[in-house]
Amino acid sequence: MRELDSFVHEAKGNSLLLENLIKQYEFYILKCATKACHRYITKSDDEWSISLLAFTQAVETYAFDKGSFLPFAELVIRRRLIDYAKSQGKYNFEVFVDPIVFDVEPEEDVGDVSIRMAVAEQVSKQDKGDLKLEIEDVNVRFSDYGFSFFELTDCSPHAAKTKKACAKAVNYMLQNPILISDLRNSKQLPLKIIEKNTHIPRKILERHRKYIIAAIEILSGGYPYLAEYLRYIREEKEE
Numbered sequence: 554m555r556e557l558d559s560f561v562h563e564a565k566g567n568s569l570l571l572e573n574l575i576k577q578y579e580f581y582i583l584k585c586a587t588k589a590c591h592r593y594i595t596k597s598d599d600e601w602s603i604s605l606l607a608f609t610q611a612v613e614t615y616a617f618d619k620g621s622f623l624p625f626a627e628l629v630i631r632r633r634l635i636d637y638a639k640s641q642g643k644y645n646f647e648v649f650v651d652p653i654v655f656d657v658e659p660e661e662d663v664g665d666v667s668i669r670m671a672v673a674e675q676v677s678k679q680d681k682g683d684l685k686l687e688i689e690d691v692n693v694r695f696s697d698y699g700f701s702f703f704e705l706t707d708c709s710p711h712a713a714k715t716k717k718a719c720a721k722a723v724n725y726m727l728q729n730p731i732l733i734s735d736l737r738n739s740k741q742l743p744l745k746i747i748e749k750n751t752h753i754p755r756k757i758l759e760r761h762r763k764y765i766i767a768a769i770e771i772l773s774g775g776y777p778y779l780a781e782y783l784r785y786i787r788e789e790k791e792e
Contacts, residue, residue, distance in 0.1 A: 555738075561615050561622045571612060575605065581623065582608050582630065589631045590638075600634055607633035618730060620737035624697065628690050635686060684778040691779060694770055698740050700763045708763045718753045719761050720789035723768045725751050733773060742766055 564570035575582075586594040586604040594600045610633075611626040619625065692702045710716045725747055726732050732743055742765060744758050758765065768786060771779045 555617075555621070558615075558617055558622045561612055562617050564612055565615075566613075571609065574612065575608065578608070581626075585627045585630045586634060588627075589634045600637070603633050603637050604630045618734045620734075624693065628693060631689070631693075632686065635689075687776045687779050691767075691771060691774070691776055694774075695767060698763070698766055700767075702767075705764055705767055708761055710761055710764065715757060715761070716785065717789060718757050719765055719768070720786040721751050722747050722753055722758060722765050723772065723783075723786050724789065726765075726769050727773060733769060736766070736769065 560570070560574065564574050582604050583594055583596075583601065586598075586600050590600055594604070607630040608626055611622070611629040614629075615622055615625055688702055695701055710719045726736070732746065736742060742758070742762050744755060744762075747753060747758055748755050768783050772783055772786065
C-alpha cells in the first residue's frame with residue numbers, strides 16, 4: 554500500500570535512488586508547481602528549479618509516520634514557490650482569517666478571550682503571510698479527510714463540557730502516535746478505540762469528528778500560529 558513512501562525513505566542519502574525518483578515524478582513536480590503558481594510551468598522556468606529543490610528537500614525531511622509522501626511533497630513545493638514569489642514581489646494572495654474559526658461561546662473564560670485576541674492581533678500584523686501559509690498548508694491536509702479549514706466554524710464545540718470532551722479525545726490521540734499514523738492512512742477517526750479508552754460519548758465524537766481531526770493535525774504538525782487557537786487542549790492535558 555505504501556511502496557512509494559518506503560522507497561522515499563530508502564532514497565534519503567542515496568543519490569542514485571533520488572535521481573530515479575525525480576525522473577519518475579517529474580510530471581508530478583511540474584503539476585504541483587503549475588497548481589501553486591496558477592499558470593503552466595515548464596522546465597525552462599525558474600519555478601521548475603525551485604520545485605525540484607523543494608522535492609529533494611521533501612525526500613530528505615520526510616517521516617514515514619507522518620502520512621503519505623506525495624501530499625507532503627506538494628506542501629513543501631508550494632511553500633518554496635510562495636517564498637520565491639514573495640521575494641520577487643509576486644506574492645499577493647489573500648486568505649480571509651476569521652478569529653472565530655475555532656471560537657467558543659461568549660460564556661467561556663477570560664483565558665479563551667485572550668487567546669482569541671492574540672490570534673486576531675497576529676492576523677493583523679504585517680507578517681501575517683506566515684499564518685496564511687499555515688492555513689493553506691493545513692487546508693490541503695484537511696481535504697484528504699473531506700473537509701476544509703473554514704468548515705470548522707460549524708463543527709467546533711461551544712459548551713465547556715463538550716470542549717473538555719473534545720480536548721480529552723485529541724490528547725488521547727496525541728499520546729498514541731500509532732493511532733495518528735492509522736488516522737492518516739485510513740482517513741478515519743478511530744471512534745470505537747477513543748470511546749473505549751476515554752469514555753467520551755460516541756455521539757460527541759461523531760458530531761465533532763472534523764474538529765477533533767483538525768486539532769490532531771494542527772497540534773501534531775508544524776502550525777504554531779494555528780496552534781494558538783487550540784492552546785486550551787494542551788492546558789487540559791496538564792491539569
